[in-house]
Amino acid sequence: MTELFRARECMGTVISVELGSGGSSTLLDEVFAWFDLVDARFSTYKADSEVNRFDAGSLPLGDASADLRFVLSRCADLWSETDGYFDAYATGRLDPSGFVKGWSAQVASDRLLAAGVTDHCVNAGGDVRLRGHAPAGRPWRVGIRHPWNAQATCHVVEGTDLAVATSGVYERGHHVIDPRRGRAASGLRSVTVVGPDLGTADAYATAALAMGEGGVRWLARLAGYAGVVVTDEGRKLTSRSLSSAA
Template sequence: MGTVFSFDIACDGGPRVRSAIEAAVASLHTADAVFSTYRPDSQLSRLARGEVDLARCDADVAEVLRLCERARERTDGWFSAGYAGGLDPTGLVKGWAVERAARMISEAGARGVCVNGGGDIQLLGEPEPGQPWRVGIAHPLRPGELATVVEGADELAVATSGTAERGCHVLDPRSGRPPVDAAASVTVLARSLADADAWATAAFAMGTRARHWLDAQAGVEGFAVTADGGTWRTTRFDRVSAVRCS
């Protein structure tokens, strides 16, 4: 998937957890092989060219495309895996793959799990008993600085879409052009990273509409750094913020 993955596991060890970590790593490599838009032999590339039909692909392909359709419906088309007749679910598939890997390890008995895929993070459980996870949100306009810090336990997913790493690579699916009044970055928090990844992509594409849309989503919070260095946050964001405003 063209990025770095890291694991932070809180547990007492044991063969079940070690085996689950190995299986989780293997699942990420499999997801890359199946869904890569850069590999001409991936199932996704072959499906997009019409060389295979969905029935001949792994069941994961149907699951991811179902989640993409759900995201398209929930975002009123601002998330799209089929822009201009193509097929590209990469705005969701990394989050889905990271979340699946994290849940594999958690279900094996780990007390706390953090899987980070290129800055998109699925957190489960706790790093220490009674302690929340804390995640710093990088400032897109000030390399090496944090824009804010969030915290949570049990189930917390953090995904960011923005221009800092790859420039403006998310387009408005309605115009085919970069979003009007796009933020420098939009970070979304939810329970599921598959959802947070898709919502962050959609929110970036929405431009200035994003704040109102995120506010209307149950169990979802958002934080953005605007192109001029300002910030905005959803009305309930303070519930997950580790930086208390006076």
């Protein structure tokens, strides 16, 4: 299998893209141009980004891009789907980052598939969209980081059409806000959600982490998505459909 690989910093993280047969440097350029556009529109650290201008009231919704309007609409839906635990306004200002990173990688993967690249891996800072097969012709394997040991994995998932998103506190501490209590959530060290859509998986992982230990029961009821959870006490809880590939 012919393969191409590129990685660079973007959107405040490292994004890597691996393409199988049918891939090209031109497609890699297009993928990273897309991520640069997403960064320009949705970065909460750039004063002139669309999301900041909309939040400040200087950009009317009618003048916003179709991407921003879609993200705002989807975040509203996710607020309902998660009983309010996925809240783009949880910090007091608009910050849809808990959806945008996964969504943007999903869009990149969808475009690659439409271009005929059926084997690829898009990894946006640990939010991973996999399709087809790895270079050796085997299903892709994704190691979920051990929340106390950055050099180890606590679980491995394997497949040919997977979205894998992880939200954890091992790098920035308990930074995810429980919007119902208005303070940092606790109880869970990391939450990984696996399913068909990476934007949704990303938001669900954030929501479950915000719920604390109640997120375990909530994840167990989700249709079409599965989870791997590590609690603050070190217990690992895994959906039955996700037997480890390790």
